[in-house]
Amino acid sequence: MSVWIAPVFLPHAGCPHRCVFCDQGRIWGSPSIPSVEDVRDRLARFFETGARGFEASTRQIAFYGGSFTMLEPSLQESYLAVAAAYVRKGWVDSIRVSTRPEALGADQLSLLRRWGVATIEIGVQSLSDSVLEQTRRGHKAQDSIEAIKRAKKAGFEVGAQIMLGLPGDRGRESLLTAERLCSLRPDFVRLYPVVVFEGTELAFRLRSGQYRPLSLEDAVSLAAQVLDAIESYGIPVVRIGLLHAPGPGPSSEGVLAGPVHPAFGYLVRCRLYLERLARALSSGGPAKREVLRLRVHPRDRCLVYGHKGTNLAFLTEVSGARRIEVQNDETVPKGRAVHEWIRA
Ligand code: SF4
Structure with missing residues (x-):
């Protein structure tokens, strides 16, 4: 199934605090939260270019880069109303949002459902409470587990984002996270190795010797194992690693340290392919x-x-x-x- 996305970036919108690794402004190349009017203008300009994604099986407008369901409900509805107009015109099929796991209660899900949201991407990051604590995520593994179950039960397509190399993660935690996550049957997964952005808490920890990022080799090796585990459940991994250059997706511009490579996902898939072949041979x-x-x-x-x-x-x-x-x-x-x- 191919998905075509018209992205709207709302960097840190709704986030209750900054997680230690995160700088959405840099990742998405957009430092401030656009107003509803800005979003209306940007989408109009985007569609004026003739972009429609006719070849894709699903076309969506996606609100990325923040904790959408932690925004004031009236603001969520204003953003969603802009996107819903394109659903009514038939230019996209539905809407997607990304958010935090503890912000997906019954009321929040029903608001999303009312406005035609079909897909929710949940920032799980890890299912180890110790790792979540050291990353100052502000939620527990159980919040993610319940959020995925609730969203799936409510009929949403559910994506989960997990990160490799978080503080306190020795690799084993990533593998356990993958196994536990797969038992919840998300519809797809995104896999990101942690990279250190200038200006984040992690950059401070790096400089003070409290954090050491994964080497490229270790990140590729670990990501290949995690990918193998997830694919063995038949769950697609739709993205591995940040983009290397600015573009329509999270970018590695402004990275201070960490496993950055222009073709990280390709390296991981090559490694896994090699391991599978070597096993068979x-x-x-x-x-x-x-x-x-x-x-x-x-x-x-x-x-x-x-x-x-x-x-x-x-x-x-x-x-x-x-x-x-x-x-x-x-x-x-x-x-x-x-x-x-x-x-x-
Ligand atoms: S990781 Fe997610 S919740 Fe944390 S600061 Fe970034 S956008 Fe907000």
Whole structure:
């Protein structure tokens, strides 16, 4: 399913405080909260460009960057009324909002439902109370668990955002978070490694030696394990890592430290693909000087080769194959490969 989003950024709107890692102004490249009139103008300009997303199966206006359901209800309704006009015109199908887990009670859900919101993205971040405490999130894991259950029961599509490398997270907490989260069956997940933005509490902790971010290698390795766990439940991970450049999504502009890479998500998917292939091959016991043929979905071809060809080189070495042939096969599910050994 492809989703087309017309984004509206409301940096820190409704947030009761700043979480230690967060600077939405920098992430979204928009320092202040736009008024309802600003949103009306921006959406009008956005749609004037002819952008419609006809090719997508779902088209939405999304309010990102803050805690939407913690805004005054009248202000929520004013923003939603602007978006709902585009739903009535048939230019988008529905509305999406992002918010905090403790702000999704029955009244808040019913307000969203009344205005045509179909998707709620919940900032879960971690399901470890100790990590949440050290991150000063201001809510418990149980708040996220209940919010996801309530929103799903009320018929919303539910997305969950989780972060890797938060203070107090030694990797194990991220893996446990992924497992617990999957048991709640969110409809999709976003996965972000923590990066340190200038001006945040985390930047202060970094400078005073109280926080050390994940290295790029550790972040890729951990994200691949978390991705593997989530995908094993059939739950799609729709985004891995911040964007590297300004654009229609969270960006890594202004990062002081942390695992930033222009193709972080690609590195993670390459790593997971490699690990799955290596696992499958380890059961084969190939003879030297044979050719290993890999049939893969055409869209996975780049994952087999890996960043700068590293996956293919590694696979050639560990498999003992004389060479590896990669064949496109649309019948092979994405993320998987079928292998066979052929006499050279
Ligand atoms: S992480 Fe979410 S709740 Fe925390 S400050 Fe940022 S936008 Fe607000």
